[in-house]
Amino acid sequence: MRVPLDRVGWDALPLVDAADERPLIERRAVLRGGFYEAQARTMIERVPQVAGIGQRWAVSPYRGCANACRGCGARAGHRKLGLDAGRDFDTRIVVKPNAVERLRAELARWSGEPLAVGVSGDCYQPAEQTYHLMPGLIAALGEAAVPFTVYTKSPLVLRDAALLAQAGAQVAVSIAFVDERIRRAVEPGAVGAQARLELVAALVEAGVDCRVLMAPVLPLLSDAADQLAATVRRIAATGARAVEPVVLRLPPATRTWYLEWLAQAHPHLVQRYEELYDRAGLPAEGYERRITGQIAQLCQTYGLHAGPPAPTPHEPRYPQLALV
Structure with missing residues (x-):
């Protein structure tokens, strides 16, 4: 039975009429210790084509990233949560506390296609020190015999080196340049290049299959021939x-945030960026081919493989029984 409004107390009227204008994530998540805890409905998500990595599917226990990389392509995901793709992405981190349970359920019917881990946010960012989700995810992926690559900038990955080696995982450490001035400007929350180079060497020594994701190469900022050569030379010395x-x-979403910074730090480059990138956010094909070609030549000089890894063959989780 409906109650006439004239019989509702005045104090209750705001409850009847007011709309909840909080961001979606604040209505659906629990805020604990500065992190938003939200139960994941699904863990295996499609990788946006514009990402530029080899895998088509990804697993991310965290959304948003304290590394605060200005060129991070995952920023758009925060808009779907009612947050902005700039400062909120860097500081309002969403945690999926049921990540391991949900992933195990999905892997039970997964085809075995390779997975990327840590695309929506570094899976070893500071939140991992609190939630410790990665050991369970690594175990689940290893038991399912699914090839996977962990993408990170964080030395915290060393904590799980033995687990990663046992699971046959690949680790891709992002080192796009070795100039600390650039790193402080565009990756303010990440550790420096030297720490990441030492991380690669430590992972290799621990028996982890490790390679370097030289990404993102920044047009007109970190793409000079001497900069590329210095980066590849120092990567080669790690044993990657x-x-x-x-x-x-x-x-x-990334374009807006990045170009706002560029307009303040390097205003003379904004127009050149506008000319270089298409509406989807991809660089001009000729420019990209030239830069990747230069890096490939440098890799050949220093004895490194260049380009995405070859597809990793995987054994079916339940091999077919012999008929005879």
């Missing part, structure tokens, strides 16, 4: 087996 170069992508 391969380098995968990716030129900066600027999908719409």
Whole structure:
């Protein structure tokens, strides 16, 4: 039975009429210790084509990233949560506390196609020190015999080196340049290049299949021949087996945030960026081919494989029984 409004107390009227204008994530998540905890409905998600990595599907226990990389292509995901793709992406981190349970359920019917881990946010960012989700995810992927690559900039990955080696995982450490001035400007929350180079060497020594994602190469900022040569030379000294170069992508949400910074720090470059990138955020094909070609030549000089890794064959989780 409906209650006439004239019989509702005045104090209750705001409850009847007011709309909840909070961001979607604040209505659906629990805020605990500065992190938004939200139960994941699905863990295996499609990788946006503009990402530039080899895998088509990804698993990410965290959304948003304290590394605060200005060119991160995952920023658009925060808009779907009612947050902005700039400062909110860097500081309002969403955690999926049921990630391991949900992933195990999905892997039970997964085809075995390779997965990327940590695309929506570094899977070893500071939130991992609190939630410790990665050991369970690594175990689940290893038991399912699914090939996977962990993408990270964080030395925290060393904590799980033995688990990663046992699971046959690949680790791709992102080192796009070795100039600390650039790193402080565009990756303010990440550790420096030297720490990441030492991380690669430590992973190799621990028996982890490790390569370097030379991404993102920044047009007109970190793409000079001497900069590329210095980066590849120092990567080669770590013992990494391969380098995968990716030129900066600027999908719409990332483009806005990145160009705002560029207009303040390097205003003379804004027009050149506008000319270089298409509406989808991809760099001009000729430019990208030239840069990746230069890096490939440098890799050949220093004895490194260049480009994405070859597809990893996987055994079916339940092999077919012999008929005879």
